[in-house]
Amino acid sequence: MKKLPLLLAAPLLWLAACESKKGSSETSESTADTLHYAVTADSVKSKTCIRPDSLCATASFAYPVFDGNKALNDSILRDVLTFSGFFDGESTPEELKKSTPKSAMSDFVGGFDDFVADQRKRFPKEPIMGGVWTNELKANVLYQTKDMIAVSYFNFIYSGGAHPNTNTSYANYHRDGRKVRLSELFQAGYEPKLAAIAEKIFRAQEGLKAGEPLGEKYFFEGGRFVLNDNFSIRPDGILFHYNPYEIKSYAEGPTDLFLPNAELKALRK
Numbered sequence: 001m002k003k004l005p006l007l008l009a010a011p012l013l014w015l016a017a018c019e020s021k022k023g024s025s026e027t028s029e030s031t032a033d034t035l036h037y038a039v040t041a042d043s044v045k046s047k048t049c050i051r052p053d054s055l056c057a058t059a060s061f062a063y064p065v066f067d068g069n070k071a072l073n074d075s076i077l078r079d080v081l082t083f084s085g086f087f088d089g090e091s092t093p094e095e096l097k098k099s100t101p102k103s104a105m106s107d108f109v110g111g112f113d114d115f116v117a118d119q120r121k122r123f124p125k126e127p128i129m130g131g132v133w134t135n136e137l138k139a140n141v142l143y144q145t146k147d148m149i150a151v152s153y154f155n156f157i158y159s160g161g162a163h164p165n166t167n168t169s170y171a172n173y174h175r176d177g178r179k180v181r182l183s184e185l186f187q188a189g190y191e192p193k194l195a196a197i198a199e200k201i202f203r204a205q206e207g208l209k210a211g212e213p214l215g216e217k218y219f220f221e222g223g224r225f226v227l228n229d230n231f232s233i234r235p236d237g238i239l240f241h242y243n244p245y246e247i248k249s250y251a252e253g254p255t256d257l258f259l260p261n262a263e264l265k266a267l268r269k
Contacts, residue, residue, distance in 0.1 A: 034144045035072075035175065037064040044105040048113050050128060057112030057133035059105035064141050064151070071177035076139065076151065077101065083153040083169045084108075084137040108135045111159065133159045142232065148180055149173045150233055167243045168254065170232035180233065186267045197263050198240065199225040205257065218247045227257075237261045 041062040049056035063080050066072050077100075081087045086104035087095075112133045119128045135157045142150040150172050158164035172180035186194065202225060203210065215223030228246065232239040237260040244250045 035066045035069060035149065037066040037141065039063065040065050042101060042105070044102070044109050046109045046112050046133075048116055050116070052132075054132060055116075055128060055130055057109045059108045059135040061101045061105060061137045063101070063137070063139035066149075069175070069177075072149070072173055072175060073177075075173055075177035075179070076171075079151075079153060079169070079171050080104075080137060080139060083155050083167065084135060085155065085157055105135065108133070108159075115160070130160050131158065134164070135159075143235070147174065148233065149175070152232065163250065165244070166254075168230075168241055169243075170230055170239070170241060172231075172233045182231070185233075185269065186264075187269055190267045193267055194259075194264075195225065195227055197267075198227050198257060198259055201259060201263070202257055219245075220247060234258075237264065 039062055041060070043058060043060035045059075046057040061080055061084065063076060065076075078087070080101055081099055081104050084104055086099065086107065112130070115130060116128060119126075119130070135155070137153065137155045139151055139153045142152055144150070150170070153169040153171070155167045155169070156164060157166075174180060182190070182194070202208075203212070208214075213223055214220045214225055220226060227240055228242060230241050230243070232241070237258055240257040240259070242248070242255040242257070244252075244254055247255060
């Protein structure tokens with residue numbers, strides 16, 4: 001396995017699901033339309049930290065675990081591992097089945113330990129420079145309805161290099177763990193119409209004229225606007241999120257593109 005350094009139809013009712021964090025006394029009441037969950041948090045720290053504040057490695061994951069719903073929990077765990085950079089396109093089914101958040105965190109910290117050992121071997125008389133390696137993943141339940149659960153995943157990762165990377169990823173699940181797809185929400189052939197609505201909002205948001213080229217300022221292939229598949233279904237619409245480097249430089253940061261229900265109603269099933 002290659003190791004990486006590292007969101008329905010009409011407006012939905014917001015039903016907040018309060019969290020009960022592992023190791024704390026916080027609990028929550030569940031309503032008839034929500035699934036109860038607790039937030040599990042764990043971390044791994046390198047045993048070979050040289051300077052905890054400037055040369056060390058830590059990994060910490062926090063994510064919801066729903067009561068009595070293995071299928072949903074399995075889907076969330078897979079996304080925890082994916083969005084933390086542990087899984088990639090080369091991961092085999094066997095690796096996916098055997099991997100756990102703990103093993104992913106240990107793998108990341110192990111990369112730091114290997115780095116330190118290598119530096120000591122190659123440059124025994126030189127101070128080791130590497131910074132504080134960090135891989136932090138936080139998954140939050142945004143809201144629930146009787147049909148779906150919306151979750152956000154925020155990942156901060158640094159393993160040396162010029163700067164850390166941060167990514168926000170969204171997933172929308174049916175209660176059986178399946179991902180909610182845009183094709184379930186919109187009429188057949190929705191894609192070009194949805195893209196046109198999104199591009200109009202994007203251009204207004206970015207201060208661009210209708211015919212102004214996108215290729216000079218943005219990373220859209222061929223200068224053609226496209227929606228990605230990183231979206232969050234909200235009560236009042238759908239939020240698309242572009243992470244740094246996706247359509248803009250790292251310095252310009254991420255881009256949120258919100259499509260309100262009023263603009264989408266003609267496309268709904």
